Amino acid sequence: MxxxxxxxxxxxxxxxxxxxxxxxxxxxxxMSLSLLLVSPLLILLGFAFVYPIGRLISQxxxxxxxxxxxxARLISEPIYLRILLHTIEIASIVTxxxxxxxxxxxxxxxxxxxxxxxxxxxxxxxPLWTSVLVRSYAWIVLLQRNGIINNALVSTGIVAQxxxxxxxxxxxxxxxxxVLLPFMILPIYAALRTIPDELTRAARNLGAGAWxxxxxxxxxxxxxxxxxxxLMTFILALGFYxxxxxxxxxxxMMMATLIGxxxxxxxxxxxxxxxxxxxxxxxxxxxxxxxxxxxxxxxFDNE
Amino acid sequence: MKSACVAVRDLSKSYGxxxxxxxxxxxxxxxxxxxxxxxxxxxxxTLLMMIAGFEAPTAGAIHIDDRxxxxxxxxxxxxxxVFQRYALFPHMSVADNIAFPLRMRRTxxxxxxxxxxxxxxxxxxxxxxxxxxxxxxxxxQQRIAVARALVFEPPVLLMDEPLGALDKTLRGHIQSxxxxxxxxxxxxxxxxxxxxxxxLTMSDRVAVLxxxxxxxxxxxxxxxxxxxxxxxxxxxxxxxxIAGEIRGYDGDMVVVELPGNAKLTVPNGGRTCGLDGxxxxxxxxxxxxxxxxxxxxxxxxxxxxxxxxxxxxxSFHLLLVRACASATELLQxxxxxxxxxxxxxxxxxxxxxxxxxAIRLFATASA
Amino acid sequence: xxxxxxxTFRAILEIDRFWGLLLAIFVGLTLxxxxxxxxxxxxxxxxxxxxxxxxxxxxxxxxxxKYLGDADWIGATLFSLRTALATTVLATTIGTLAAIAxxxxxxxxxxxxxxxxxxxxxxxHVVIAxxxxxxxxxxxxxxxxxxxxxxHTMLAVPYVVITVSAALQRFDIxxxxxxxxxxxxxxRAFFSIVLPNILPGVTAGGVFAFLASFDEATxxxxxxxxxxxxxxxxxxxxxxxxLTPVIAAVSTILAASSILLMGAIHxxxxxxxxxNALISLPSTSHTKGRMK
Numbered sequence: 001m002x003x004x005x006x007x008x009x010x011x012x013x014x015x016x017x018x019x020x021x022x023x024x025x026x027x028x029x030x031m032s033l034s035l036l037l038v039s040p041l042l043i044l045l046g047f048a049f050v051y052p053i054g055r056l057i058s059q060x061x062x063x064x065x066x067x068x069x070x071x072a073r074l075i076s077e078p079i080y081l082r083i084l085l086h087t088i089e090i091a092s093i094v095t096x097x098x099x100x101x102x103x104x105x106x107x108x109x110x111x112x113x114x115x116x117x118x119x120x121x122x123x124x125x126x127p128l129w130t131s132v133l134v135r136s137y138a139w140i141v142l143l144q145r146n147g148i149i150n151n152a153l154v155s156t157g158i159v160a161q162x163x164x165x166x167x168x169x170x171x172x173x174x175x176x177x178x179v180l181l182p183f184m185i186l187p188i189y190a191a192l193r194t195i196p197d198e199l200t201r202a203a204r205n206l207g208a209g210a211w212x213x214x215x216x217x218x219x220x221x222x223x224x225x226x227x228x229x230x231l232m233t234f235i236l237a238l239g240f241y242x243x244x245x246x247x248x249x250x251x252x253m254m255m256a257t258l259i260g261x262x263x264x265x266x267x268x269x270x271x272x273x274x275x276x277x278x279x280x281x282x283x284x285x286x287x288x289x290x291x292x293x294x295x296x297x298x299x300f301d302n303e
Numbered sequence: 304m305k306s307a308c309v310a311v312r313d314l315s316k317s318y319g320x321x322x323x324x325x326x327x328x329x330x331x332x333x334x335x336x337x338x339x340x341x342x343x344x345x346x347x348x349t350l351l352m353m354i355a356g357f358e359a360p361t362a363g364a365i366h367i368d369d370r371x372x373x374x375x376x377x378x379x380x381x382x383x384x385v386f387q388r389y390a391l392f393p394h395m396s397v398a399d400n401i402a403f404p405l406r407m408r409r410t411x412x413x414x415x416x417x418x419x420x421x422x423x424x425x426x427x428x429x430x431x432x433x434x435x436x437x438x439x440x441x442x443x444q445q446r447i448a449v450a451r452a453l454v455f456e457p458p459v460l461l462m463d464e465p466l467g468a469l470d471k472t473l474r475g476h477i478q479s480x481x482x483x484x485x486x487x488x489x490x491x492x493x494x495x496x497x498x499x500x501x502x503l504t505m506s507d508r509v510a511v512l513x514x515x516x517x518x519x520x521x522x523x524x525x526x527x528x529x530x531x532x533x534x535x536x537x538x539x540x541x542x543x544x545i546a547g548e549i550r551g552y553d554g555d556m557v558v559v560e561l562p563g564n565a566k567l568t569v570p571n572g573g574r575t576c577g578l579d580g581x582x583x584x585x586x587x588x589x590x591x592x593x594x595x596x597x598x599x600x601x602x603x604x605x606x607x608x609x610x611x612x613x614x615x616x617x618s619f620h621l622l623l624v625r626a627c628a629s630a631t632e633l634l635q636x637x638x639x640x641x642x643x644x645x646x647x648x649x650x651x652x653x654x655x656x657x658x659x660x661a662i663r664l665f666a667t668a669s670a
Numbered sequence: 671x672x673x674x675x676x677x678t679f680r681a682i683l684e685i686d687r688f689w690g691l692l693l694a695i696f697v698g699l700t701l702x703x704x705x706x707x708x709x710x711x712x713x714x715x716x717x718x719x720x721x722x723x724x725x726x727x728x729x730x731x732x733x734x735x736k737y738l739g740d741a742d743w744i745g746a747t748l749f750s751l752r753t754a755l756a757t758t759v760l761a762t763t764i765g766t767l768a769a770i771a772x773x774x775x776x777x778x779x780x781x782x783x784x785x786x787x788x789x790x791x792x793x794x795h796v797v798i799a800x801x802x803x804x805x806x807x808x809x810x811x812x813x814x815x816x817x818x819x820x821x822h823t824m825l826a827v828p829y830v831v832i833t834v835s836a837a838l839q840r841f842d843i844x845x846x847x848x849x850x851x852x853x854x855x856x857x858r859a860f861f862s863i864v865l866p867n868i869l870p871g872v873t874a875g876g877v878f879a880f881l882a883s884f885d886e887a888t889x890x891x892x893x894x895x896x897x898x899x900x901x902x903x904x905x906x907x908x909x910x911x912x913l914t915p916v917i918a919a920v921s922t923i924l925a926a927s928s929i930l931l932m933g934a935i936h937x938x939x940x941x942x943x944x945x946n947a948l949i950s951l952p953s954t955s956h957t958k959g960r961m962k
Binding site: 028029030031033034035037038040041042044045047048049050051052053055056059101102104105108120122123124125126127129130131132133134135136137138139140141142148178181182210211238239240241242246256257259260263264269272276279280283284287 | 689693696697700701703704705707708710711714763764765767768770771772774775776777778783786787789790792793794795796797798799800801802803804805806820821823824827831856885887888892902905906909910913917918921924925928929932933936
C-alpha cells in the first residue's frame with residue numbers, strides 16, 4: 001500500500017541523497033530554496049493533517065485532565081472490545097479470502113500473454129478504478145430483499161421467501177472482499193513478473209514436475225509480493241468506512257463506523273479520539289513490522 | 304558417464320507465418336562437443352530449446368540414442384542444461400541448488416551429499432556450498448550452474464550461450480574449464496554461441512546456422528578452409544570478396560579475370576562451389592593468406608592496388624588495399640608482425656599476391 | 671472454445687489437463703465476481719423499471735434525464751467539479767514544488783518530511799474526517815467550498831509528490847546541466863528544460879488529484895453541509911434513503927469518468943515506459959487511498 005509507494009519513493013530519494021553525498025552536489029538546489037519550495041506543503045499538512053489529528057489524539061488523553069479513562073472504556077465495556085475484535089476478525093477473513101481468490105488470478109495474469117492477460121487486467125483494473133461508493137451500491141442492488149440474487153432465487157423456486165442477505169456480516173465480508181481483491185492481486189502479480197522464466201524451466205529441466213516446480217521455485221519467490229498484498233489488504237480492511245456503513249447493519253459495526261458514530265452522533269469526541277488512536281496505532285505497528293520483515297529477509301535478487 | 308548420441312531429423316519450428324527453424328538435421332556423435340553457431344535470429348537457441356523440450360517442434364523428430372523424445376515432457380528427458388543467465392534458484396543455497404535434481408530423482412540423502420561434494424570439486428568450488436547464489440561472482444555462478452547440470456550424470460549436456468555475460472579474460476578461462484570438464488566427464492555437449500572464435504576453439508565439430516537453416520556442419524578446420532557458402536566463409540574468420548568472371552578452363556585450372564585485368568589461376572576441384580557453368584563469381588581470399596610486394600615485380604595471381612591504411616594490431620599488421628580499377632573493393636591483408644618495421648606505407652603501389660591453393664570461388668547469385 | 675482456453679492454460683502453465691481446467695474455471699469465476707457489479711450498475715442505469723431490477727425490462731435514458739433535471743443532483747455535481755478542479759490546481763502546484771525540493775533540493779530531515787508527505791495515505795479516512803471536522807467546524811469551514819478544497823488538497827498532494835518525484839528521478843540530469851552550461855539561469859533551465867520533460871508525471875499527478883477529490887466519499891460525508899454538498903455525499907444519502915435507478919445513472923457517470931481518466935494515464939505511461947509490471951504503482955496507491 002503506502003509501504004510500496006513509500007518504498008517506491010524511498011529508492012529515488014535515496015538515490016538522490018546518495019548522489020549528493022558522492023560530491024555531485026553542484027547541481028542541488030540550495031537549502032533556503034528547498035525550504036521555500038517545500039513550505040506550502042508543510043503548511044498545508046500542518047494545518048489540515050497534523051494539527052487536527054494531533055488534537056483528536058490529545059483530546060483522548062487530556063479531557064478531563066490527564067487520564068486514560070477513554071482507553072479503559074475500550075477494555076472495560078465489552079461491547080467496544082467486541083467491536084474491535086470483530087473488526088480484526090472480519091479483516092482477517094477478508095484478507096484470507098482475497099488471498100485465496102487473488103493468487104490464482106495473479107498467477108494466470110503473470111503467465112499468460114497478450115490478449116488473455118489484457119482480458120484479466122481489464123477485469124482487475126476496472127473495479128479498481130471505480131469508486132467504492134459505486135461498488136458498494138452494486139452490492140446493495142445484488143443483495144437486497146428484492147435485489148437481483150433474491151429475485152433470481154425466488155423466481156426459479158429455489159427458495160420460497162427472499163433471504164436476508166444484506167446488512168449481515170456475510171454481506172460485509174463479500175462486498176469488502178470484492179473491493180479489496182485488486183489490492184491483493186497486483187502486488188502478487190508484480191512479484192511473479194520479477195521471476196525469470198528461466199528459473200521454472202531450469203526446475204523442469206532438472207526433473208521437477210509442474211506442481212513441484214511451482215511449489216519449490218515460483219511460490220517461495222513470490223512471497224514478498226504475497227506478503228505485501230496481504231498487508232495492504234489487511235490494513236485497508238481495518239480502517240474501512242464506506243462499505244461497512246452501506247452494506248452492514250447495526251450488528252456488524254466495525255471500528256471505522258463506530259468512530260464515525262461516536263464522533264458525529266453520540267458526540268463523544270474524546271472516546272472517538274481514543275478509538276482512532278488505537279486504530280492508528282494498529283496500522284502503524286503493522287506498517288513498521290512489514291518494513292522490518294522485508295529488510296530482514298533482504299529480498300531475493302531474482303536475477 | 305555414459306554419453307548418448309543426439310539425432311535431430313528435419314526439425315522445424317514456426318510461429319504463425321514466421322519460421323525460426325527450417326528443416327534442420329544433425330547427428331551429434333556420442334561424447335562429441337558440437338557447437339551451434341550463428342548470428343542472432345539464426346534459430347540456434349530455438350533449436351536448443353526444442354531439444355530440451357521447452358518448445359514443441361512444428362515438424363521433425365529428436366532422438367537420443369534411438370529413443371524418440373520429441374513428445375517427451377522436459378522434466379523426463381534427463382538432459383543437463385546450462386542457461387544463459389545460469390538460472391540458479393536465488394532462494395536456495397549453492398548446495399541445495401546442486402542437490403535439486405537429485406532430490407527430484409529421490410536419491411538417498413547420503414548419496415546426495417556425496418555427489419554434491421563431488422560436483423563442487425569438479426568445478427573447483429568446494430567451500431561454497433553454504434552460500435547463496437547472489438553472494439557469488441558471475442564466473443562462480445556459471446560454474447555452479449555447470450555443476451548442477453552434471454550432478455545427475457546426464458548423457459547429454461546443453462549450453463545456451465553460457466559465457467555471454469562474462470568479460471573476455473574470464474570467458475577464456477572458463478572456456479578451458481568447460482572443455483576440461485567435458486573431456487573428463489565424457490558426455491555429449493551441444494553448445495550454442497554466436498562467437499565464432501569460441502566455437503572454433505572449443506568444438507569437435509561446428510554446425511553453422513543462418514536464418515533457421517543449417518548452412519554447414521564440419522570440424523573447425525573444414526569450416527575455415529573449405530567453407531561451402533559465402534555466408535559461412537565470411538562468418539568464420541575474416542574473408543575478402545572480389546567480383547570476377549571466369550575466362551576459361553586450362554586443364555584442371557580455372558582462369559578468373561578481375562576488374563583491372565588481373566588474372567587469377569585457381570586449381571579446380573573442391574575450390575569452387577555451386578558454379579554450374581556460371582561465369583560471374585565471387586572470389587574469396589583470406590587476409591592472412593595474402594602477401595604484398597612492390598608493384599610490377601610480377602608473379603602469379605597478382606592483384607595490383609594502392610595501400611590506403613596500415614594499422615598495427617599487435618600480433619599482426621592489417622593493411623587495407625584498394626584494388627586497382629575498382630571503386631569499391633578494399634582488400635584486407637594481414638601480415639605477421641616481426642623484426643623490422645613494416646616495409647609498406649600509405650600510398651604505396653603494390654601487388655597483392657594470392658596463394659592459388661587458398662582461393663575459393665562462389666557463384667555470385669548464391670547467398 | 672473452452673478446449674482452446676484449457677490448452678492455452680495447459681501449454682503455458684505446463685500443467686496437466688485436469689488442473690489446467692480447474693485453474694481456468696476458478697480464475698474465470700473470480701474474474702466474473704470482480705467485474706459483475708460494475709457491469710450490473712451500468713446496465714441498470716438504462717433499465718425502465720423504477721425499482722431496482724435486473725435484467726432490465728426495457729431500455730431508457732430517463733434516469734439520466736432525471737439526473738440532469740434535478741437541481742439537487744446538478745448542484746452537487748457542480749460543487750464536486752469545482753472542488754475537484756480547484757484541488758487539482760492547488761495540489762499539483764504544491765506537490766510539484768515539494769517534489770522538486772525533495773528530489774533535487776537540500777533539505778534537513780528529508781526522511782521525516784518524506785514520511786509526513788505520505789502519511790495521509792496511511793491514515794484511515796474516517797479518522798482524518800472527524801479530526802478535520804473537529805478543527806474546521808468552529809472555523810466555519812465545514813460545508814464550505816474552501817474547507818473542502820483544503821481537505822482534498824491535503825489528501826491529493828501525496829499522489830502528486832509520488833508521480834512527480836518518479837518523473838524527476840527518471841529525468842536525465844545532464845540535460846539540465848547542459849542548459850546551465852549554455853548559460854541559462856536555474857529558473858530558466860527548470861522551466862524550459864526540466865518541466866516539459868516531467869510534464870507526463872505532473873499530468874498524471876493532476877489526474878490522481880482530481881479523482882482523489884471527485885471520488886472521495888468518507889471525508890465528504892463528514893464535512894458536508896447544506897450549502898456545500900459534493901456528489902459523493904448526495905449519493906451516500908440517496909443510497910440510504912432514496913434508492914432509485916438515478917443512483918445507477920450517476921454511478922455509471924462517475925465510474926465512466928474515473929475509468930476514462932485512469933485508462934488514459936495507464937495507456938500513455940505504458941507506451942512510454944514499456945515496463946514489465948502492467949500496473950504503475952501510483953495508480954494502485956491512488957485508488958487505495960480512495961478506498962477509505
